Amino acid sequence: MSTDTTRGRAAKEAFSGRTMFIFAAIGSAVGLGNIWRFPYVAFDNGGGAFIIPYLVALLTAGIPLLMLDYAVGHRYRGSAPLSFRRLHPKLETIGWWQLAICVVIAVYYALIIGWAMQYTVFSFSKAWGDDPATFFMSDYMRVSDEVTIGFDFIWPVFIATAIAWLVLLIVLMMGVQNGIGKINVVLIPLLVVMFLIMVGMALTLPGAAAGLDALFTPSWSALGDSSVWVAAYGQIFFSLSVGFGIMVTYASYLKPRSDLSGSALVVGFANSSFEILAGIGVFAALGFMASASGTGVADVATSGIGLAFIAFPAIISQAPFGTLIGVLFFGALAFAGFTSLISIVEVIVAGFRDKLGLSRPAAVALVVIPLAAISLLFFPTTTGLNLLDVVDAFVNNFGIVAAALVSVLLLTAGFSALPTLRDHINSVSSFKLGRTWMIMVGGVTPVILGYILIDQLTETVSQGYNDMPQWFVNTFGWGMAVALIVIAYLLSGLPWSRRTAEAFTSPAPAIQDAYVDRGTLARHKPLSHYQDTATRTPALGQDFSLRAIEDGTVVQRQAPWAHAGSGHTDPVGDAAGRSSAQVQSRRSEGELS
Amino acid sequence: MSTISVVMMIVAMVTVWGGLLLALINIKRSPEEVDELDTPSEGSREDAAHRAATDGDPGSRVNASAAPESRI
Numbered sequence: 001m002s003t004d005t006t007r008g009r010a011a012k013e014a015f016s017g018r019t020m021f022i023f024a025a026i027g028s029a030v031g032l033g034n035i036w037r038f039p040y041v042a043f044d045n046g047g048g049a050f051i052i053p054y055l056v057a058l059l060t061a062g063i064p065l066l067m068l069d070y071a072v073g074h075r076y077r078g079s080a081p082l083s084f085r086r087l088h089p090k091l092e093t094i095g096w097w098q099l100a101i102c103v104v105i106a107v108y109y110a111l112i113i114g115w116a117m118q119y120t121v122f123s124f125s126k127a128w129g130d131d132p133a134t135f136f137m138s139d140y141m142r143v144s145d146e147v148t149i150g151f152d153f154i155w156p157v158f159i160a161t162a163i164a165w166l167v168l169l170i171v172l173m174m175g176v177q178n179g180i181g182k183i184n185v186v187l188i189p190l191l192v193v194m195f196l197i198m199v200g201m202a203l204t205l206p207g208a209a210a211g212l213d214a215l216f217t218p219s220w221s222a223l224g225d226s227s228v229w230v231a232a233y234g235q236i237f238f239s240l241s242v243g244f245g246i247m248v249t250y251a252s253y254l255k256p257r258s259d260l261s262g263s264a265l266v267v268g269f270a271n272s273s274f275e276i277l278a279g280i281g282v283f284a285a286l287g288f289m290a291s292a293s294g295t296g297v298a299d300v301a302t303s304g305i306g307l308a309f310i311a312f313p314a315i316i317s318q319a320p321f322g323t324l325i326g327v328l329f330f331g332a333l334a335f336a337g338f339t340s341l342i343s344i345v346e347v348i349v350a351g352f353r354d355k356l357g358l359s360r361p362a363a364v365a366l367v368v369i370p371l372a373a374i375s376l377l378f379f380p381t382t383t384g385l386n387l388l389d390v391v392d393a394f395v396n397n398f399g400i401v402a403a404a405l406v407s408v409l410l411l412t413a414g415f416s417a418l419p420t421l422r423d424h425i426n427s428v429s430s431f432k433l434g435r436t437w438m439i440m441v442g443g444v445t446p447v448i449l450g451y452i453l454i455d456q457l458t459e460t461v462s463q464g465y466n467d468m469p470q471w472f473v474n475t476f477g478w479g480m481a482v483a484l485i486v487i488a489y490l491l492s493g494l495p496w497s498r499r500t501a502e503a504f505t506s507p508a509p510a511i512q513d514a515y516v517d518r519g520t521l522a523r524h525k526p527l528s529h530y531q532d533t534a535t536r537t538p539a540l541g542q543d544f545s546l547r548a549i550e551d552g553t554v555v556q557r558q559a560p561w562a563h564a565g566s567g568h569t570d571p572v573g574d575a576a577g578r579s580s581a582q583v584q585s586r587r588s589e590g591e592l593s
Numbered sequence: 594m595s596t597i598s599v600v601m602m603i604v605a606m607v608t609v610w611g612g613l614l615l616a617l618i619n620i621k622r623s624p625e626e627v628d629e630l631d632t633p634s635e636g637s638r639e640d641a642a643h644r645a646a647t648d649g650d651p652g653s654r655v656n657a658s659a660a661p662e663s664r665i
Binding site: 017018047048049051055209212213215216217218255257258259262263265266268269270272273275276280430431 | 594595597598599600601602604605606608609610612613615616617619620622623625
């Protein structure tokens with residue numbers, strides 16, 4: 001017996017259950033940003049008072065967007081391009097845009113994991129000596145004075161990054177359940193235990209209380225500052241891995257009857273729980289560093305590469321049991337990064353697998369080997385750090401944010417898909433969503449994302465980026481961000497493998513969908529059926545299981561446009577009569593023209 | 594540590610970790626439904642490819658799904 005033999009449709013792998021999916025999703029969400037970005041953002045934006053905008057952002061944007069991604073992936077059961085293609089043919093470009101963003105992130109993310117792996121080893125010998133900053137920039141990365149592209153390789157970094165790619169290749173080859181699922185089930189608890197020990201040790205260091213004091217002392221006036229609120233939304237948004245295909249891809253591996261909103265709540269709060277833990281650990285350690293060097297915590301507080309590879313080595317050198325702290329910190333950083341990298345590359349693997357109708361090993365080889373080659377060619381070099389800096393800033397601010405904004409706007413206003421997705425979530429979930437969810441996703445998040453995008457655009461256009469040469473920023477910043485959209489558009493024009501193309505219909509049960517709603521709008525009918533889920537979704541009672549998908553009982557249904565010429569315009573009646581004898585297949589939920 | 598920073602630290606821990614606890618309790622209360630076909634095996638893509646190659650006509654798919662053959 002096999003469930004992969006769905007007639008004429010690309011075979012679909014799956015997680016064995018909800019728990020494994022939740023571990024994988026947490027592994028994706030918990031990444032470098034939780035450890036090295038959150039503590040400083042919180043410190044810099046009101047300290048203890050930051051918890052208020054942070055929680056508001058989590059509840060009004062983070063978790064609702066997480067649910068949106070889950071709904072798209074779970075309902076349309078495909079990679080990002082296929083899921084959006086099934087929602088509406090014109091949305092395929094969005095899926096490829098998200099996939100292209102993942103390509104860019106993957107190539108530099110592996111480098112940071114390589115660093116973390118090497119610094120885990122360096123912790124034993126404290127190889128950075130007395131001056132970790134000079135060691136990192138001059139001795140370790142030998143950063144070139146000239147901002148350009150060069151191929152002067154740093155072989156230890158090259159080898160460490162290559163090891164990260166090799167492990168990734170093996171994990172992805174092993175499949176969704178045996179590779180991705182099982183490694184997350186092992187690494188995430190291990191990561192938490194390692195970090196708890198690290199935090200426990202940091203709290204016993206002299207000066208730890210001063211560090212926590214600096215982090216948690218509230219600056220209430222910050223709550224009146226709009227930039228603090230934007231920082232909170234930005235942190236939640238970047239930290240949760242929403243809006244660039246990861247959660248769509250992982251949710252497509254969930255079984256048909258899986259609690260989507262319940263899982264999203266667990267993943268959203270687990271991600272934030274780890275951030276709070278990281279904040280406590282990092283600032284306890286920074287407090288020790290400040291007291292050891294006789295300065296204020298504000299003078300040593302930093303984030304990103306400076307925190308992990310310059311401040312922490314200094315702490316490790318001075319602290320009792322420094323080697324253990326170093327191994328735990330850099331080991332945790334490597335694990336957190338690696339579980340995120342798995343999810344980022346799986347988006348690309350799944351996309352090409354669906355488009356070309358490949359087997360998993362073929363798709364993994366086709367994706368991972370070229371990605372590793374690009375990553376190893378451009379980044380473990382003396383010029384790699386500057387390239388990483390520009391590419392990271394632009395792909396985040398003008399890739400992820402722009403793609404998320406466009407997709408949310410299109411799903412809300414362009415194709416009115418939110419009611420469908422909400423009803424889909426409600427049909428399988430314990431935590432029911434109402435109109436509030438649609439207001440959060442369709443109203444709050446576009447405003448916030450739009451503000452962040454415009455804010456970054458005006459600042460970067462007027463001030464340039466970090467005093468880098470204009471040609472470098474134009475090529476690898478702006479050029480890259482625009483190229484992602486162009487490439488996405490071109491890829492969406494290429495034909496799908498016949499096996500996938502035969503299954504463009506959503507495998508999920510019919511719900512009064514975006515498509516019907518647009519039809520109603522076109523006929524100037526009021527959208528009164530929006531008011532109550534129960535009256536507008538008689539299809540919710542349909543069987544949505546792997547058996548039903550396999551047998552095709554929820555795929556073949558009466559096409560709504562069959563009534564267009566007959567004067568039958570009652571959308572509720574449409575749905576109720578959908579299982580009638582007049583069966584007609586259609587190629588996507590949104591295909592109307 | 595000052596009193597206010599201790600209070601804010603506790604507030605942050607209780608709200609976020611408490612939220613996680615509530616989310617876990619919520620999901621525990623809805624046990625996973627077991628579907629007899631919910632044990633997908635990997636590596637049977639060739640079989641799927643074979644089927645796709647042998648019945649490529651989408652029209653035949655409608656008929657086939659109207660009378661699904663038993664594959665258990």
